[in-house]
Amino acid sequence: MQKLIVNINRLFGILPPDTSSLKGDEMSKVNTISNAYLLLENDRIVDFGKMEDLPESNAPRISGKQFNILPSFIDSHTHLVFAETRENEFEMKIEGKTYAEIAASGGGILNSAKKIAQYDEYSLFESAYKRAQDLIQLGTGAIEIKSGYGLDPENELKILRVINRLKEALHIPVKRTFLAAHAKPKSFEGGYSDYVKHMLEKTFPQAAQLADYIDVFCENGFFTASDAQTIIDAGKKHGLKAKIHGNQLGHSGGALVAAENNILSVDHLEFLNQNEIMGLQRSSTFPVVLPNCSFYLKMQYAPAKAIINAGLPLVIASDFNPGSAPSGNLWTCWSLACTQMRITPEQAFNALTINAAAALELEKEMGSITKGKKANLIFTAAQDNISYYPYSFGENHAEKVMVDGEFVSN
Numbered sequence: 292m293q294k295l296i297v298n299i300n301r302l303f304g305i306l307p308p309d310t311s312s313l314k315g316d317e318m319s320k321v322n323t324i325s326n327a328y329l330l331l332e333n334d335r336i337v338d339f340g341k342m343e344d345l346p347e348s349n350a351p352r353i354s355g356k357q358f359n360i361l362p363s364f365i366d367s368h369t370h371l372v373f374a375e376t377r378e379n380e381f382e383m384k385i386e387g388k389t390y391a392e393i394a395a396s397g398g399g400i401l402n403s404a405k406k407i408a409q410y411d412e413y414s415l416f417e418s419a420y421k422r423a424q425d426l427i428q429l430g431t432g433a434i435e436i437k438s439g440y441g442l443d444p445e446n447e448l449k450i451l452r453v454i455n456r457l458k459e460a461l462h463i464p465v466k467r468t469f470l471a472a473h474a475k476p477k478s479f480e481g482g483y484s485d486y487v488k489h490m491l492e493k494t495f496p497q498a499a500q501l502a503d504y505i506d507v508f509c510e511n512g513f514f515t516a517s518d519a520q521t522i523i524d525a526g527k528k529h530g531l532k533a534k535i536h537g538n539q540l541g542h543s544g545g546a547l548v549a550a551e552n553n554i555l556s557v558d559h560l561e562f563l564n565q566n567e568i569m570g571l572q573r574s575s576t577f578p579v580v581l582p583n584c585s586f587y588l589k590m591q592y593a594p595a596k597a598i599i600n601a602g603l604p605l606v607i608a609s610d611f612n613p614g615s616a617p618s619g620n621l622w623t624c625w626s627l628a629c630t631q632m633r634i635t636p637e638q639a640f641n642a643l644t645i646n647a648a649a650a651l652e653l654e655k656e657m658g659s660i661t662k663g664k665k666a667n668l669i670f671t672a673a674q675d676n677i678s679y680y681p682y683s684f685g686e687n688h689a690e691k692v693m694v695d696g697e698f699v700s701n
């Protein structure tokens with residue numbers, strides 16, 4: 292079944308089929324057609340161009356005059372499955388309580404883990420499914436979801452099964468990540484490295500069937516670069532590529548161990564020096580930054596501009612989680628990337644679309660307006676300049692969204 296959208300005010304994000312990601316200066320441009328047409332067949336984009344070049348077609352027409360069309364955003368880093376929100380910690384944070392004080396009064400990751408253990412798979416699925424539906428209405432057209440709040444083998448596998456249910460139920464592409472080492476529970480007797488060994492021994496081989504990627508929180512005071520290496524190696528052995536958390540709280544070695552192993556991505560990077568940037572330049576690892584998290588924690592932002600200036604393919608993701616980034620709104624990320632990280636609207640757009648798709652190995656399917664790609668699209672009001680979106684912050688600009696060539700609503 293074909294659909295022809297005509298007289299589209301602006302069609303943003305057009306790329307040739309052989310573009311796998313955009314690096315450095317290439318990120319400064321967003322190819323656009325004014326007064327465009329877009330022809331869809333079933334779930335795919337089959338043709339597009341200027342209205343004056345519209346070929347004859349019997350396909351039913353939809354007027355695009357009121358709209359701009361963009362490719363959907365891709366969110367390459369979320370912790371979407373959790374038991375309960377943590378607004379009770381919110382006021383403690385405002386009052387300036389430290390992470391340790393919040394943890395002592397029953398907050399933090401360890402608290403999330405305790406709650407996960409009390410919830411069954413179906414209730415975890417239901418709440419995460421609702422969150423995912425809301426994100427789709429905000430224009431997220433593909434998503435990565437991590438485990439990591441189980442903190443013991445049984446509960447991590449439980450979260451992975453919930454993520455697999457989400458993958459079946461949602462119509463957008465879902466990539467599943469096993470966050471094998473997020474924090475060490477108080478009840479575990481032994482060090483961080485012992486915990487990593489224990490988790491890997493007790494979760495594989497099942498985890499390999501339930502996940503696409505493996506992850507670790509490689510941070511000062513948590514898991515070391517050597518623990519990250521153990522996780523990366525275990526993933527490799529079982530066919531899971533690695534995407535790791537690194538350099539959020541300091542120069543943890545995460546960025547360097549990621550680059551040395553050419554893993555898929557290293558995410559956070561609030562602390563990133565020249566040596567670490569050079570490591571990334573020698574690798575194929577995607578640098579992923581998470582502006583919603585820096586905003587919410589009032590912590591420093593990753594040096595997104597330096598990453599682009601180093602010729603790297605910057606990616607932006609939400610880090611949606613109940614503690615440090617309780618929002619999966621990528622329009623907000625777009626605004627923060629411009630206002631706080633000082634990158635251009637075009638650079639941030641490319642970081643949220645084609646590069647984010649590549650960081651989930653979805654670049655052949657999504658991330659741009661390209662013949663043959665999935666018709667996962669955002670329809671916004673007819674603005675003339677792409678800068679309008681991050682400029683007019685705090686809004687959901689998606690008036691309609693399309694998944695697989697069909698309009699979807701909550």
Ligand SMILES: [Zn+2]
Binds near residue numbers: 370610612
């Ligand atoms: Zn995270």
